Amino acid sequence: MQYRIEYDSLGEKEVPAEVYYGIQTMRAIENFPITGIPISEFPVLIKAIASIKEAAAITNKELGLLDAKICDAIVKASRDVKSGLLNQYFAVDVIQGGAGTSTNVNANEVIANRALEYLGRKKGEYRYCHPNDHVNLSQSTNDVYPTTLKIAAIYSIEGLLASMGKLQDSFAIKGEEFKNVLKIGRTQLQDAVPMTLGQEFTAYSVTVAEDIERLKEATRLIHEINMGATAIGTGVNTVEGYVDLVRDNLIKITGLALVTSPNLVEATSDAGAFVQLSGVLKRIAVKISKICNDIRLLSSGPRAGLAEIQLPAMQPGSTIMPGKINPVIPEVVNQVCFQVIGNDMTITMAAEAGQLELNAFEPIIGFNILQSMELLMNAFDVLSKRCVVGIKANVERCNEFMERSVGLVTALVPIIGYETAASLAKEALVSDRTIRELIIDKGLLSKVELEKILDPRAMIHPGVSKTKNTKKIH
Secondary structure, three states: OOEEEEEEOOEEEEEEOOOOOOHHHHHHHHHOOOOOOEHHHOHHHHHHHHHHHHHHHHHHHHOOOOOHHHHHHHHHHHHHHHOOOOHHHOOOEOOOOOOOHHHHHHHHHHHHHHHHHHOOOOOOOOOOOOHHHHHOOOOOHHHHHHHHHHHHHHHHHHHHHHHHHHHHHHHHHHHHHOOOOEEEEEEOOEEEEEEEHHHHHHHHHHHHHHHHHHHHHHHHHHOEEOOOOOOOOOOOOOOOOHHHHHHHHHHHHHOOOOEEOOOHHHHHHOOHHHHHHHHHHHHHHHHHHHHHHHHHHHOOOOOOOOOOEEOOOOOEOOOOOOOOEOOHHHHHHHHHHHHHHHHHHHHHHHHHOOEOOEOOOHHHHHHHHHHHHHHHHHHHHHHHHHOHHHOEEOHHHHHHHHHHOHHHHHHHHHHHOHHHHHHHHHHHHHHOOOHHHHHHHHOOOOHHHHHHHOOHHHHOOOOOOOOOOOOOOO
């Protein structure tokens, strides 16, 4: 392998001749062998930081700070990075010390060396295009990195919202399909009152729809950036007009409705927007995990469980029990949700641990935010395509549970009173008879009256007022 020699304030180092990164990226690779996950695993992150470098170069040229030829080379190199052409050279670990400095220098070096090629120079000939003096001009990691995370988060949210929309639709379709399937509802795992399976699945659709709105709300805060803040928010090493111009150029490049924070010192030290976004992701995970719990319970069996629904069979479920099929799709989504909930705690602690004018722990915040969204997006696609769309209703099983449920007695409370209804329920359980049988035997209501009052379809929505019957059980 051939090498080139590069220098920094700590000395010199051999860098493989063919790579686009340089000495500072090499040091970061050596310093942070933590997860084994390079930042290139998150293409939205690379796309975001390249957009920032492009915007900064254009702004510096417009302000007379950067030579036009160098600017054009940086812009071309940044666009190559955005396209994914150079992703393999973004090699630093996602978890790193230095508040994201390693990610920033990785981008600076890759873009500088690619720009050098456009200038007809060799990699490492930094006097013609320098990672710091040219690519990082008017910038600091402390404004580049949090802005990168926010733009990357916006890109990821777009994908997550699309996946959530598909999941919402799949539940809504099942709600319509099952709208005439009567069943018994349950509270605290005990018999409640009749409902339809369609109402149950429609409720799941509404749950997802609510969280889509909450995620959109959290996204608005993520559009506030601190570009131009440089080191701590004072804008040192920038010129007048840079803050507004770099934002406007970044808007043109990304197409996002970005706004500059009204106080750059506060924006540079505060990670509150990430905490809020993570909180919404946790909320989504908690609620989807609950739905998966419901799906697993409703499909339990096939002979000794509820078995009110049947999930599509995805794979054999046991190496010892032939014919066993497990609810593997809801199970994997549950586990994704557990991870996202744990990630939220990590983000919370990292945001709290920030000190004075900078939060040094934004790399772990960014990693967990982006990982949570990627996991949820993938999980929701799997849940929709490989589970929900193939769910079937066990109509006979639903009817059997409903007819034998003591929960039907609830409809009789306005007619015979709570105490009498409670006595009927108790007797039904002891005698293993149905509520209908007991009512007829005791002469409390006629068959015609009983069929009308205990018609399950009349119990799945508000009914008309009824005259109380004074008959008591003897």
